[in-house]
Amino acid sequence: MHYVGKELNEECAVFGIWGHENAAKLTYYGLHSMQHRGQEGAGIAVSDGKHIYDHKGLGLVNDVFDHDKLEELSIGHAAIGHVRYSTQGGNSYANVQPLVFRSQKDSLSIAHNGNLVNAHKLKGELEERGSIFQTTSDTEVIAHLIKRDYAENFIESVKHALSVIKGAYALAMLTEHQLIAALDPNGLRPLSLGKLGDAWVVASETCAFDLIGATFVRDINPGEILVIDNEGLHSDFFTNRTEPAICSMEYIYFSRPDSNIQGINIHAARKNLGRMLAQEAPVEADVVTGVPDSSISAAIGYAETTGIPYELGMIKNRYVGRTFIQPSQELREQGVKMKLSAVRAIVEGKRVVMVDDSIVRGTTSRRIVGMLRDAGATEVHVRISSPPITHPCFYGIDTSTTSELIASTHSVEDIRKLIGADSLVYLSVEGMQKAIGRNPAMKNCGQCMACFTGKYPTEIYPDTVLPHEKELLV
Numbered sequence: 001m002h003y004v005g006k007e008l009n010e011e012c013a014v015f016g017i018w019g020h021e022n023a024a025k026l027t028y029y030g031l032h033s034m035q036h037r038g039q040e041g042a043g044i045a046v047s048d049g050k051h052i053y054d055h056k057g058l059g060l061v062n063d064v065f066d067h068d069k070l071e072e073l074s075i076g077h078a079a080i081g082h083v084r085y086s087t088q089g090g091n092s093y094a095n096v097q098p099l100v101f102r103s104q105k106d107s108l109s110i111a112h113n114g115n116l117v118n119a120h121k122l123k124g125e126l127e128e129r130g131s132i133f134q135t136t137s138d139t140e141v142i143a144h145l146i147k148r149d150y151a152e153n154f155i156e157s158v159k160h161a162l163s164v165i166k167g168a169y170a171l172a173m174l175t176e177h178q179l180i181a182a183l184d185p186n187g188l189r190p191l192s193l194g195k196l197g198d199a200w201v202v203a204s205e206t207c208a209f210d211l212i213g214a215t216f217v218r219d220i221n222p223g224e225i226l227v228i229d230n231e232g233l234h235s236d237f238f239t240n241r242t243e244p245a246i247c248s249m250e251y252i253y254f255s256r257p258d259s260n261i262q263g264i265n266i267h268a269a270r271k272n273l274g275r276m277l278a279q280e281a282p283v284e285a286d287v288v289t290g291v292p293d294s295s296i297s298a299a300i301g302y303a304e305t306t307g308i309p310y311e312l313g314m315i316k317n318r319y320v321g322r323t324f325i326q327p328s329q330e331l332r333e334q335g336v337k338m339k340l341s342a343v344r345a346i347v348e349g350k351r352v353v354m355v356d357d358s359i360v361r362g363t364t365s366r367r368i369v370g371m372l373r374d375a376g377a378t379e380v381h382v383r384i385s386s387p388p389i390t391h392p393c394f395y396g397i398d399t400s401t402t403s404e405l406i407a408s409t410h411s412v413e414d415i416r417k418l419i420g421a422d423s424l425v426y427l428s429v430e431g432m433q434k435a436i437g438r439n440p441a442m443k444n445c446g447q448c449m450a451c452f453t454g455k456y457p458t459e460i461y462p463d464t465v466l467p468h469e470k471e472l473l474v
């Protein structure tokens with residue numbers, strides 16, 4: 001959720017629908033509900049059974065699509081859509097998804113959430129065999145793999161491509177005749193299946209179903225491929241070597257509070273994180289406040305457990321222009337001032353507990369602590385509802401390199417001094433696991449915690465590229 005000047009950025013969201021006359025418009029609304037996952041580009045591809053039509057552009061969903069554009073796309077019964085957070089190095093139009101690949105025979109459009117760890121290696125191999133890439137996106141690698149192997153059986157070719165790529169991928173793909181959804185063997189990113197009347201819907205977050213009035217059916221399983229066509233829905237697995245490891249940060253920070261991931265509501269998980277934090281790190285104070293929006297649930301949980309009143313000590317300015325929604329460090333820092341304000345009437349003369357969900361570089365926390373002090377807080381105690389982020393993410397989250405992660409190079413006490421807090425405590429890894437409520441010892445309940453522990457659920461290749469480095473490889 002980049003819009004509050006946060007330092008962690010999600011890469012994308014995908015949406016797909018099959019069998020509805022308003023496919024494009026419903027995709028638009030679905031993307032709108034998942035705008036928090038990416039604000040730099042949006043696109044929709046539609047099938048009318050004969051052709052694929054698409055429109056995409058840089059900016060928010062509302063900037064890219066107006067009434068006329070949606071009317072133009074309202075010709076098909078199936079659609080996929082995508083919102084994208086572009087990484088440093090340029091928000092290139094070519095990388096905005098869905099990517100559409102056309103051939104004389106047919107077309108394929110792909111929307112991808114996640115990051116591959118072997119894309120660079122595969123791209124090199126494909127280029128040696130003559131493939132020419134037009135984007136710096138991992139997604140194009142998937143398309144080339146599918147097309148290279150595409151003989152008679154398209155789905156077998158897709159399954160083969162999925163077994164070759166490694167890393168995080170929640171995919172929605174559309175041909176003239178099929179909607180295909182697939183999830184990587186670790187299920188690193190969320191992907192759910194829903195139903196709207198007779199139409200099938202897939203989305204990165206269940207909040208998209210609520211917005212369009214669809215019913216949640218189930219989560220898509222790691223290693224699963226769903227093929228939806230006029231015959232109905234067919235489920236298969238492209239691998240039996242699955243090891244579920246959903247991203248912990250989806251619960252802590254990325255997903256919307258009204259979404260559910262694998263049976264766990266995000267707001268409830270965050271509240272539990274706050275409760276656990278209160279048990280692990282209580283402090284004497286007058287008010288508890290959360291950094292809006294993603295830390296409010298955790299702050300409420302912290303307040304409930306400690307008995308210290310929760311107050312709206314900070315508010316977000318919701319109407320900051322898009323100029324400030326830019327993935328650069330300088331603008332991120334300016335953005336904090338523009339986007340957050342301390343409420344003087346609440347914090348003046350008070351000992352404040354400031355609950356936040358994470359510290360990445362520390363610059364945002366320092367500014368927020370300063371802002372609370374400027375507004376008259378006598379003490380600022382910072383409580384973080386996740387463990388220290390010490391390792392980069394290779395699965396689609398722009399956490400930067402290890403050297404930029406403050407917790408990888410500084411002790412908690414050093415960080416406390418740097419951000420100017422009276423005290424600073426992070427949630428423990430064990431506390432986080434317990435609070436989220438997934439039991440990693442149980443089948444299908446694993447979760448990725450690599451940015452806290454350095455234990456990555458997939459192999460990491462020597463030439464694995466971090467999300468923010470990708471566009472520098474043009």
Ligand code: SF4
Nearest residue numbers: 247248393448450451
């Ligand atoms: S490394 Fe961290 S941010 Fe990346 S997928 Fe794992 S838990 Fe999520």
